[in-house]
Amino acid sequence: MQKLSTKQTKILEIIKRSQEEFGEAPTIREIAKEIRVKSPHAVSHHLTQLEKKGYIRRNSDSARNIVLLADINHKPAPDLVRVPLVGWSSGGVGILAEENILDWIPISTRFLKQDANIYLLRVKGNSMAPRIEDGDIVIVKKQYTAEVGEAVVALIGDETTVKKYIPKDDHIVLQPENSEFEPLIVFPDELRIQGVVKGVLKYC
DSSP, rough: OOOOOOOHHHHHHHHHHHHHSSSOOOHHHHHHHHTTTTTTTHHHHHHHHHHHSSSSEOOSSSSSOEEEEETTTTOOOOOOOOEEOOOOOOOSSSSEEEEEEEEEEEEEEEHHHOSSSSEEEEESSTTTTTTTTTTOOOEEOOOOOOTTTTTEEEEEEEEEOOOOOOOEOOOOOEEEESTTTEEEOOOOOEEEEEEEEEEEEEOO
């Protein structure tokens, strides 16, 4: 592989650290902030050079589209999988239906703990703050049942919500963590669990 400049080496380290710690690539603006440059175009130029030199690959037009292929010591990067980022409201279709997938995001398999039934969902609102805030991306294991107290992605009619699942004798309480929000009370036939939240990628 070709020799890297000081800036390119720093950017590669930032990408590797982000994928190891958070399971996703940094955005161009996040990289610019870390290397203390004002222009995103300068970062984009360095990324283009890293791509030409075989250290990274960019897969799509999304903000976090960088896939690390090798580190500064030319060692292959940890395995990555492309995980679907789905829309907030499914409009009556399955949450993983093709028309509801917005993008595919590269995530470290180590971060996902080898679990294949995973998707991502960007949260709207602060009902689960401070753990999950507006704009955060939750890592969701696809399943249709949940244990008491687990945070779930659920459909009520055509609307998506993320809340703590608390079943009662004849109804279900969907409990927010933010005390400023009221719990939702629904009957079992009104609720469709779409998955259990397993992690959070904090919005920057």
